[in-house]
Amino acid sequence: MFSVRQRISTITQPRNGLISVKLFHEGKIDNDGIYIDLPSGTQQLVGLCVDYLTRFLGGIDKDEAFSIPLLGASMVGESKKAQHLIELINVNLDKETIISAYRLCGYDVAVRRSVTLFKLVDEIQIDENLISSIRILVQRTIQFLTGIGGITDSGVTFEGGYNKIISTGDCDFLTHDTLWDLKVSQDKKLRSQYTLQLAIYYLLGLRSIHHDRFKKIKKLGIINPLTLKTFIVNLTDIPKERLLTVALQVIGYDIKNHQLTGTNEAILADAKRACTFYFTDFDPCSYEDGIYDITVDDYCTYYKTLFPSWNKPKFKYTKSIKFLKHSGFYMFVSVSAKNVYSCFDGGRIYHLIKPLSYYYDNLPAYCHQVLKLFKPYWDALFTIANKLKTVPLSQEFEKQRYLERKKDESELSNSFQDYLKFRNAIGRFQGNVHGFIIDLDFFNHLYVNPLDGSVHAYCADNMKSRNVYKSPETLIKKNLPSLYPGFKKLLNTGELPLLENASRSLITTNNHKSTPAISSEDAESIHMKGTDIYSASSKLYKLQRIYQYHLVVKWYPEIMESIKQLNEG
Structure with a gap:
């Protein structure tokens, strides 16, 4: 149903994360004295290129190291071109190798995201500075991993460990006692999404066909050759109840004969509810002016119709939903269990401080002022x-x-x-x-x-x-x-x-x-x-919904203040 990253995106974590970022010890990669500043538009491909080249130079077969781009190439009908690029890759990290690997990574998007986002690899630009940067990042990663014993495996998938909730995902590298994830980003702080991702990989691995390899793992780590930082934690330092929570509530394993396996149907049902809803016949045009109680499915029906790629949010703080319509303008309001009102913007909410009647009464004036401006x-x-x-x-x-x-x-x-x-x-x-x-x-x-x-x-x-x-x-x-x-x-x-x-x-x-x-x-x-x-563009985009859909997604008090000043003037 979900990939590992998709499942993480549906989880609300406590402060510092389910697997606390504070448990990880920050380390350093040997500084070669070279500062790397990746050009805009390159970071995603650079990260993939460094990952796959590191796998290859770490001893993994080329076709296996670049298996995802090769699959993407087949999806867009360019298998022959991809194979030609593969043949040009060698262990010397020469110019031809890096150019070929970088362009080959352009096929990755077809698998991980969508074929519609695929850009012909011949159009992918790479200059001498970027070639040099990729070479340095790969060398840093290889040097670090070699210094701790070398890569024992990479790109490991978790057949046997997947269930109905998490069905895809693969880890980056294994050394003799550590599971590593590679990040090539400017982030200098550790993110809770990264620590949870590592824990999920570890738990999936223990129940996969590769369980013997993962039983030897004693540490979880993140390596970032761009910032020259590593973050590592001993598994013994992670509270067992936190790992159990990840296994039961995030992966959604069931407990049978004192073993974690399969799928907890209740967790699966919650996961499905988190991302699905039933379309209703809700149509704002069929309502007269007024304030109405509507269902979550009504709201999702409306928003999904406007934005087909939108996914249902968690509605964690929403007990009920109010629909306001006045003079052809709309506003959806979340009502919390404590009767706190907030304006809906897709899945986001923005608190409202005045009575609901205030927003209903001023809705037309607010919208007309935005359009005037x-x-x-x-x-x-x-x-x-x-x-x-x-x-x-x-x-x-x-x-x-x-x-x-x-x-x-x-x-x-x-x-x-x-x-x-x-x-x-x-x-x-x-x-x-x-x-x-x-x-x-x-x-x-x-x-x-x-x-x-x-x-x-x-x-x-x-x-x-x-x-x-x-x-x-x-x-x-x-x-x-x-x-x-x-x-x-x-x-x-x-x-x-x-x-x-x-x-x-x-x-x-x-x-x-x-x-x-x-x-x-x-x-x-x-x-x-x-x-x-x-x-500023983000603020204007919220107001733009009034222009396109007559929909208010955030209430800016300064708009009403500008009306007041005009009236007084």
């Missing part, structure tokens, strides 16, 4: 987004790519039209708008500054850093070449006026330090850190 801005963003969605893939570019693949893929039997249909499903501009941001795809985005109308193109795979480009045209030409001809045509015909002038895509005043200007003499992009661009 921001509707012109949202009109502009959605105009851009909708135009981008119409941009076709370049058939000439895709034909050339198809023919190149045809040479590599002897078993490739699908026609060009079938191939183009697949590419159209995964390769077009997404055009999702959230706050100040328009998504081009999963990694590439446009940031539209509401203060001056300037547009900033950037690439990022996390919220902590990003590569900011000179202009949207520069980013699209490099990162999304098949869409560039169609995008350029829109620019030339004046259908994207906000994006026409590249100089408007730069913030040049000192008042906006988050996105400095890039002159024509500079590189096509610069690497930046910080999450400052997202905080």
Whole structure:
């Protein structure tokens, strides 16, 4: 039913975690004096690449070490290309090895997330600095693991230990007495999700076909070659009742003949309830203005209809739900066991301090004020987004790519039209708008500054850093070449006026330090850190639900204050 990570995401842990982070002792990897700063948009692939190359250099067969990317390649019809990349990987960690391994990891997303997120591996960029960084990270990891006796096994799965609740998952490395998980992240603190993940792996392993290996494990550890840190705990230091809680309440084992095995049906039922619901006939349009009691399934029906990928939250603090409708605007309110009101935003709740009648009475004024303030801005963003969605893939570019693949893929039997249909499903501009941001795809985005109308193109795979480009045209030409001809045509015909002038895509005043200007003499992009661009964007995204769905998901008192000031003025 769940992978290990998916199951962890459904669990509410106590402070410091079910397996307390305070039990782990922090250690250090030998400092080679080299500082590594991974470019935005690379961290996920770098982590996978370091993991799989470490497995291979630790003595695991190449096909086994890269088994997940190879499976992903078969899912997207590129097995031949993946096998060619595998053949180029050797133990010398030379340039060709790292480039091949890095691109091979691009297939991983098809297995772990979705085929629709797959990006052709030929488009994955890797420069000399990134090659060097990956080499150093792998060498650090291998050197550390070799210093404690070397890898005895890696990528171990848990057949025999899985049950109806946790059905997939594999651990990174085993040494002679320690189960290790590899993290390549900027996190300097240990997270409770990581410690719980290790405990689950250990408990699954004890009941798997590999139980003899796991009986020898005495420690659990995390290694992060990017921060040069390790975290380790002796199993004897973990209270037995905590491990038992993980086994019974998280994995959901049953107890039979004094043994933990199988599935506790009650825990399974709770797990199913946590992620499923019954669709009802709830329709806000069928309600007159007023305040109504509705069910959890009613609320889930409404939200799932708006956002199909949304998953049912835990509703841990919700005893009942109120639905407010006034003049075509909606608001859903959580009522706790102590009769505390909170505004619903999907699974999140934001406390309300005034009586429910206050929010009902002021709902229309609140929403109209938001629309008055921001509707012109949202009109502009959605105009851009909708135009981008119409941009076709370049058939000439895709034909050339198809023919190149045809040479590599002897078993490739699908026609060009079938191939183009697949590419159209995964390769077009997404055009999702959230706050100040328009998504081009999963990694590439446009940031539209509401203060001056300037547009900033950037690439990022996390919220902590990003590569900011000179202009949207520069980013699209490099990162999304098949869409560039169609995008350029829109620019030339004046259908994207906000994006026409590249100089408007730069913030040049000192008042906006988050996105400095890039002159024509500079590189096509610069690497930046910080999450400052997202905080205000997140607030605006919540207000954006009023524009799109007439739905209030958070009540900002300053909106009502602005109405008061206008009335007094």
